[in-house]
Amino acid sequence: MSDKELLVTKIREGTVIDHIPAGRALAVLRVLGINGSEGYRVALVMNVESKKMVRKDIVKISGRTVDEKESNLITLIAPNATINIIKDYDVTKKMKMKVPSVIEGLLRCPNPSCITNNDPEAFTNFLTVSESPLLLKCSYCETIIDEMQVVKQVL
Template sequence: MDYTRTVEALKEGTVIDHIPAGQGLKILRLFRFSDSGERVNVGLNLSSRHMGSKDLIKVENIALTEEQANELALFAPKATVNVIENYEVVKKHKLELPETVEGIFACPNSNCISHKEPVRSFFYVSVKKSDTKMKCKYCEKVFSKDIVVEVR
């Protein structure tokens, strides 16, 4: 099988590659890349020699920080995050699961004070038996990552 590039090169910005197929739109939504006003290229179910199929996101003129890149590890732990300047990779973020996540997800517990008070959501992240768990700082309830991610 021949592999060809199906997405144009990026002059400035961030490339998130090797996203498990089906996770790209979730990452796009959660990190609000489309709200940035910058051009965003998204490839879904692209051919991959290593993964079979993958998703890919290229965001122009936005350089993800290490902290932001690590938040991606919740959805795509083996993703590559490359910061591009003048068509060259100037930084490769090595993803590590963050210990905490703040302000991205809403707590699934509708009685949690984070829904009624002007506070940013805050979760402690841990892995138990290969399942990522998130514990709300405010109500102290523990949820599977997949439950927290779906609530908005």
């Protein structure tokens, strides 16, 4: 078995997330709320060669699909990722991804004086002000965060 085959072994049912920027596979799992305790078989490949991206990460999750909301959240850290839903070893659905216009709860406002960091009932709510480059604005204090800050937070 070659290295390549080892890395891309097919899954029967689940989700394959490809073209993740190198080093961000763990962040993708975080966005999906997967930490290993759920029992899913997860294959995580980091820094493999890619024609398009030079280096990329791949995540394969057996027995779990990804919904539209989750796919959209993944665009925040992996804007060019592809998400394929697998059934009986075949791709049954390619998720269409769109940067969400509102991101609720996932992120933290970096402004320590923001109400969301100071009241247990005030949950974060970011609005997308630019998709590329990614810029999100806290809808309470208007602090703007970029893609790197999002990745850092998710990791």
